[in-house]
Amino acid sequence: MKTILHKASDRGFANHGWLQANHSFSFAQFYNPEKIQFGALRVLNDDVIAPSMGFSTHPHDNMEIITIPLKGTLKHKDSMGNKWETIQSGEVQIMSAGSGLMHSEMNAKTDEYLSLFQIWIIPNKTNVTPRYDQRFFNEEERQGKLQTLVSSIDNQDEGLKIHQDAKLSRIDLAQGQNYTYNTISKSHGTYIMTISGDVTIHNNMLSTRDALGVSETDSFTINTNSNAQLLFIEVPMS
Template sequence: MENTVLHKANTRGHANHGWLNAYHSFSFASWYNPERVQFGMLRVLNDDTIAAGMGFGTHPHDNMEIITIPLEGDLAHKDSMGNESTIKTGDVQVMSAGTGIQHSEFNPNADLQTKLFQIWLFPKYKNVTPRYQQITLDVTKQKNNFAQILSPNAEDEGVWIYQDAWFYLADFDKDFSKTYEIKKADNGLYVFVISGIISVNGQELETRDGFGIWNFKNLEFTATTDAKFLLMEIPMNQ
């Protein structure tokens, strides 16, 4: 029997720091909800808007897979591994923090805000050598399709991480339907709607709603309106 959890957009944690307007799907920083600590190995899903010229100063991470997906604008990145780059809309970036890294992230534009998702997954292995990867996606592959942007395999499409997870971005036209089949039997799926309205096995989801489901083999996705959304298939147990 399939299990589900619904996280409506207006139930997320919210912190507006002026320079940073952040919404948290799972407990983060000063927002704590015992019912919303994680979904399987998915620990953080932050929906951040960073004001022009502002950002996060240098700070540490370890033993976490950190994925950044810009939605609007750019993000300048600098880390203790010597990487210095700008992540642009249409890119995806991953850091395996492993034994420990330090990094900073800021909006390099003086007159534009940056919007992004930052996602943290617990890794399959602890204390790996830290690594960094960034690619530019072919967004045309997302049209009426589940376009893979992340997997456990370096040779597959998208970035790779130290976890049995697969991420997809989709951009469906109104009324388009497609079936998703689970990649790994014991995994669950967390769906996050970027824009529009979709239905997942009859469950309606609106913009910025999150929906977790596990103990299933396949799911029917239908776009009620034109819609963009993120699929994250992740282990429910380590």
């Protein structure tokens, strides 16, 4: 088993006033040659957006983009005809940028901050027709068991679909409750983001917003030191 530990305090940070952004990988003005990507995972941004603020219309192409609001409500419009769709905490949004699109994303609330993860995954097919989807995921369905949020468009697994042999999932574990994660294959790696809590994985201790990349294994075990919420991003490593 191969592991790489990314402490929360070592992430890139940008304070734009309206946006507080933490970057797990090189992004915008943050550049670290040792943190370009983890396999097909290119971006994991942990953003806090001020009320009524957000990202004005801008382009994307050939990227699978997943947004997970953790607190608050996001609103989205794009060149595919979606007009200010709202995505609330508990929902997940996916967007296959494919051959190219334009979109805007804003905090839908005027009186509260929006906290979210934005994830970019390099696709296994380029210049596909752009597509958009979103879905609500019940918190109760990830208590002590894996809840699949996103998987490959080429298989019949549950969850939203993207153009990559990847899997995004969440689990909420109680203190003292352990869990063994089984990978798609040994050629995949899994990036574990600790949303909250304290866990130990293969002698690596993780606290809130710490992350661990695990590869070259078909399984690994999480030992919880407190109640914990975890996000798994499993991607091909080559």
